[in-house]
Amino acid sequence: MTVSVCIPTFNQSQYLVQAIRSVVNQTVPAAEIIVSDDCSTDDTAVVLQQLAQDIPTLRVLRKEKNVGIAQNVDACMRAATGDFVVRLDSDDFLGPTFIEQLSALLAKHPAAAYAHAAVQEIDQNGTFLRQRLLSRAPGFQASEEALQAAKKGYRVAANIIMFRRTALEAVNYSTGRPNYVEDFHLSASLAAAGFGNVYQSEILSFYRVWTDAGKTRQRRKLLEITGLYKVFDEVLEPAYKQRKWEVASLTRQRTSFACAQADCLGWNIYTPQEEAEITHALKNLSASGQTSFFIWIHSNGLGFIPNAYVKFMERLRLTVKQMLVKGKS
Template identity: 35%
Template sequence: MSPLVSIVISTHNRAHYLREAVVSVLQQTYTHFELILCDDASSDETPQVCQEFQATDPRIRIVRHEKNIGMQANWSSGVAAARGIYFGKLDDDNHYEPTFLERLVEILETHSEVAFAFTDEWIIDESGKRNLPLTDELSQYYQRANLPSGVLVNPQLHAASQGMGINATLFRLSILREVGGFGNYGATADCELFLRLTSLRKSCAYLSERLAEYRIHETSFSTGLKGIRESEFPVQMWERYSFSDPQAEQARLERLSTSYLMLARAYALEGKLAEARQVLKKITPPLPGVKKAQLFHRIFSLPEALVRVLIKRKYSV
């Protein structure tokens, strides 16, 4: 019998997008799955949407939180509820292509040594329209554009380069639980999971096809300014890990430097300029971005009102 796949859709107040995400799972060519809808205390029509779908398909279960527990905890509730051999996590505003499960289950069944497999992904806008130029640009940036299909030779490099997308990945559930699931890193818990898995020498495979769609819009976490707490998580994550591979370590240092800049900006936006300057002092060789840090340090010595205008409009990181 085909192995059961557990798909978790974590959701909060996005009923209008949730329907599309659920349909993308129900349209899979691989049909032996359970779909777990983890609703983090939504106050819109999300509960009704979940119930409507559950009434039409016995493979659907609902995990409803009466009080908001946060993104990472909601993801973890899905891991706890899952009963499958394999596990996928899909955000409520993203989609799977119809053959996503079929193709990745085939890889995991063929390569028993692989802990997870992932694909490339399309970038779509608020309306669901694919953005080919941005898709190509990000595939290149995340080093997937020329990456051949197969078991990766240097998975740490791709984890450090953030080339693995959680919405385009299928895990072995046993290994996901073995390593502790999603850690307490806020919205960066998915990235930290890939860093942890590859640091523990877990192998992975890549499929050079775009079998998922990642939506960028005004309310997605990938856009907009972040507060201090959310900006602290990436700093803690990149400080925790280091790599013996020179390329992976360089990628980590680049992202650590950027995370320091983002945290400094978050402090400055809340008027905590002294704290912002202290964070910038951490950007020293061999970290890249020293000149930008020095520029920000000078900016953060200006009057607070002027600082807010500059960092919001001109000096983005």
């Protein structure tokens, strides 16, 4: 079985060398490393040119104009020729046994569309933060179980994943997916198409969380909410109806997502028009009275009340998750 590692990138040259070198240093080598540069304006092109001189397996694709996350990821993965395809964002990097361990899991479980593992979260300087572990037991998860789990969100520790290429082909890669939350949309589509997944509870990669001085991530909130709507509207609800499963649980979960996302209305960074667009998107995700109440709460500066409750519940869930993980290990 051959492995391709796909690295979509945009203006992250300061991290790109570490990402690529982490692939070169694998205990089981990748057949190819494909970097798709989404028309970066920093020195990414120079960095890649230098690396290509001593890494014969490195292939570089460059977009003539910026196409966004989903299209760049799609192009990068479609260029892969390996049996298994790793998506690695350019600010993250792999532990040395990532390919060895996850390729073995995919070979062992032919019904799995992808393999994923626990990750170590790091900051922009590489300092270790928290470990990201899933509460589920390691091993294979069948498609029906994965589809049920998907309604609560993207069920991976981080978006550093090894896919089976034939599974990506079956769902047309990332074509037509939202330009944000495209990873969640893809994983839900794979479950809806009848594929399972397999999880390794050992930490095999490093996921970077960095400070966004320009608040770019916050300003993507409208895209995130719209993307969540598309996951439910385009993937989960049709799949549930096809299986004759009840959809009331999806309606409740849409409301839960909308209420949680409404906190952005208290950030005081949006223009009135942007706030109106976000409000419309939230109500599109869930038209419930509960959603409208949370929109009002956050829009009127009272978000500290539900936020305090959410933080308490997150600490409680984290404690329970750690206990469950220890019990299953």
